[in-house]
Amino acid sequence: xxxxxxxxxxxxxxxxxxxxxxxxxxxxxxxxxxxxxxxxxxxxxxxxxxxxxxxxxxxxxxxxxxxxxxxxxxxxxxxxxxxxxxxxxxxxxxxxxxxxxxxxxxxxxxxxxxxxxxxxxxxxxxxxxxxxxxxxxxxxxxxxxxxxxxxxxxxxxxxxxxxxxxxxxxxxxxxxxxxxxxxxxxxxxxxxxxxxxxxxxxxxxxxxxxxxxxxxxxxxxxxxxxxxxxxxxxxxxxxxxxxxxxxxxxxxxxxxxxxxxxxxxxxxxxxxxxxxxxxxxxxxxxxxxxxxxxxxxxxxxxxxxxxxxxxxxxxxxxxxxxxxxxxxxxxxxxxxxxxxxxxxx
Amino acid sequence: xxxxxxxxxxxxxxxxxxxxxxxxxxxxxxxxxxxxxxxxxxxxxxxxxxxxxxxxxxxxxxxxxxxxxxxxxxxxxxxxxxxxxxxxxxxxxxxxxxxxx
Numbered sequence: 486x487x488x489x490x491x492x493x494x495x496x497x498x499x500x501x502x503x504x505x506x507x508x509x510x511x512x513x514x515x516x517x518x519x520x521x522x523x524x525x526x527x528x529x530x531x532x533x534x535x536x537x538x539x540x541x542x543x544x545x546x547x548x549x550x551x552x553x554x555x556x557x558x559x560x561x562x563x564x565x566x567x568x569x570x571x572x573x574x575x576x577x578x579x580x581x582x583x584x585x586x587x588x589x590x591x592x593x594x595x596x597x598x599x600x601x602x603x604x605x606x607x608x609x610x611x612x613x614x615x616x617x618x619x620x621x622x623x624x625x626x627x628x629x630x631x632x633x634x635x636x637x638x639x640x641x642x643x644x645x646x647x648x649x650x651x652x653x654x655x656x657x658x659x660x661x662x663x664x665x666x667x668x669x670x671x672x673x674x675x676x677x678x679x680x681x682x683x684x685x686x687x688x689x690x691x692x693x694x695x696x697x698x699x700x701x702x703x704x705x706x707x708x709x710x711x712x713x714x715x716x717x718x719x720x721x722x723x724x725x726x727x728x729x730x731x732x733x734x735x736x737x738x739x740x741x742x743x744x745x746x747x748x749x750x751x752x753x754x755x756x757x758x759x760x761x762x763x764x765x766x767x768x769x770x771x772x773x774x775x776x777x778x779x780x781x782x783x784x785x786x787x788x789x790x791x792x793x794x795x796x797x798x799x800x801x802x803x804x805x806x807x808x809x810x811x812x813x814x815x816x817x818x819x820x821x822x823x824x825x826x827x828x829x830x
Numbered sequence: 831x832x833x834x835x836x837x838x839x840x841x842x843x844x845x846x847x848x849x850x851x852x853x854x855x856x857x858x859x860x861x862x863x864x865x866x867x868x869x870x871x872x873x874x875x876x877x878x879x880x881x882x883x884x885x886x887x888x889x890x891x892x893x894x895x896x897x898x899x900x901x902x903x904x905x906x907x908x909x910x911x912x913x914x915x916x917x918x919x920x921x922x923x924x925x926x927x928x929x930x931x
Contacts, residue, residue: 566920625857625928626844626894631887643855643928644846653845657892664889671891679891707846718930720854723846735854736847751891752847 552611554599557591559584560617562635569617569633583618583648587636590654591616597655597690598662601774602782607661609786614658618648627653629660642714650710655690656683666786667794673747674795677754684755685762685781688726689774699766699773707735726763729756742796742829757828758796765824769816776817777824780807800825831875831900835863838899841926842912845892848928859925870919874898878909883917896923 561584562570573579576588591614598604606612615633624637627647634657636647647653660683663669669679684706692702707723715735725731729738738756739745745754762781766773784802788794804825807818831837841857842849848857863871877883878900886893894915901908915923 622924625846625848626892628845628892629890630893631890640928643930647845656845660889660891663891668889683891715930720930730852736850737852750843750847750850752843752845753850753852 550605550610551613553605555595555606555611556613557588557595558613558615559587559591560615562617562620564619564622564638566621568620568630568635569615570619573618581618583636583638583646586646587616587618587648587654590648590651591634591658593651593694594655594658594690597693601689601693601778602786604662604782604786607658608665612661612665627657629657629664631664634658634661639710639712642712644710644712644715647710650707651694652684652687652691652706652708653710654687656687656706659683659686662686663785666790667788668790668792669794670792671751673793674745674754675793676751677745677749677756678758678794678796678799680751680755681758681762682781682785684724684726684759685778689778692772693774698771700770702773704763705734711735724752724756724759726759727767729760740828745796757830758799761800761824761828761830763824764827765821768823769820776811776814777820780810780817780821783810797830800830831863831866831871831878832903833864833871834903836901837861837863837874837922838901838908839922839926840897840899841923841928842895842897843892844894848894849897854930855928856931857926857928859927861922861925866919866921870921873919874900874922877911877913877917883913886914886916898922 559573559576560570561573561581562568573581573584576584579585579588595606595614598606606614617633617635620635620637623640625640625644627634627636629635634654639645639647660679663679663682669675669682671679687706688702688704704727705722705725708721711720711722719733720735721733723735724738725734729740731737736752738753738759740756740760742757745757762777766777769777780803783806784799788802803821804818807821811817837860839859839861840849846855847853848855866874877898895912896915896918897910897912898918899908899910
């Protein structure tokens with residue numbers, strides 16, 4: 486058995502049990518013992534990284550700016566689930582379209598954050614943006630693992646290559662921004678808000694790239710990664726921010742905050758805040774990122790670490806920020822108010 | 831977990847929200863105990879024995895979770911655990927297939 490770098494994710498007590506299991510080969514027991522020790526070190530490192538992030542956030546200043554603009558790196562997992570995979574040199578001009586697209590889309594999201602919100606990368610200190618592509622076999626997912634983006638190729642039926650969704654790339658990278666700002670948990674109200682932040686900024690990025698105003702925008706999440714089988718059955722996207730309970734979405738969501746209950750998956754409970762954001766943008770008109778997006782960004786990045794923020798608290802914060810940022814433009818606050826009222830907040 | 835046991839597997843969540851209420855994608859599979867190695871059965875047995883899987887990195891999002899239902903030979907009721915993808919052996923992960931409902 487070959488032990489890969491993914492072994493640290495095996496529970497330590499399981500590793501220790503394997504290490505002590507005399508029915509297993511000696512080399513396997515040694516590998517399990519070594520991995521358990523490595524696991525301890527990595528866990529401590531993760532805890533320290535989390536604490537450092539929190540301190541940097543609380544002090545409002547980063548110790549060091551790594552780069553004026555973030556470096557973008559791409560790794561190829563070659564259908565394995567071993568991260569990060571082999572580095573793709575020259576990803577910008579790679580013949581592998583997934584690598585080329587992963588590089589281009591990530592670079593564009595970084596530009597979006599820099600140009601529209603004045604943010605320098607995920608941590609606002611030039612953090613390198615690392616993506617792994619071709620993760621797993623026919624893997625129907627994309628994710629943020631706490632340090633990098635990960636993209637599957639899709640099975641070619643329900644989904645195609647996940648890098649084909651510009652909103653998907655914006656969504657995953659925004660999970661990193663949330664980790665380095667509000668630090669929202671991934672359960673309860675905070676979990677739904679966490680997912681909603683990624684949908685809102687993913688959709689805004691898509692609209693910004695296409696220079697769309699709120700009426701031209703499709704407000705769909707994942708429309709470009711739908712595979713032929715899903716399309717053939719009439720499904721047009723994963724989610725619809727303008728109509729969370731849309732039957733043409735693969736994962737319809739609730740539309741009211743009163744429908745959100747404890748234990749819900751964040752991809753389900755993100756429906757109401759998604760609808761509130763979309764409604765606010767459409768009510769105000771114009772470009773989503775120009776005013777409503779600015780308020781959402783300020784709520785995300787100027788509220789300190791608030792891992793268990795509730796949806797009513799986030800709504801109150803956006804109402805407060807709208808009045809502060811646009812004191813002479815009551816229509817902004819009114820649009821945000823209309824958005825939250827639509828979902829019962 | 832023993833060679834004669836059966837494990838039903840459902841993959842949940844992810845960016846696409848598989849298996850959520852109202853979701854149109856379901857990802858399910860099944861694996862027999864004898865198809866797994868002793869080490870894999872031991873790892874799964876530990877999960878059903880109450881071992882807590884390693885926590886995901888703070889801030890991680892969109893990863894899959896797996897609902898594992900163990901049917902022990904001769905047992906009256908199955909046992910169920912829900913764990914992150916990282917805690918699941920590759921052979922178990924690979925037994926599921928994603929389908930529209």
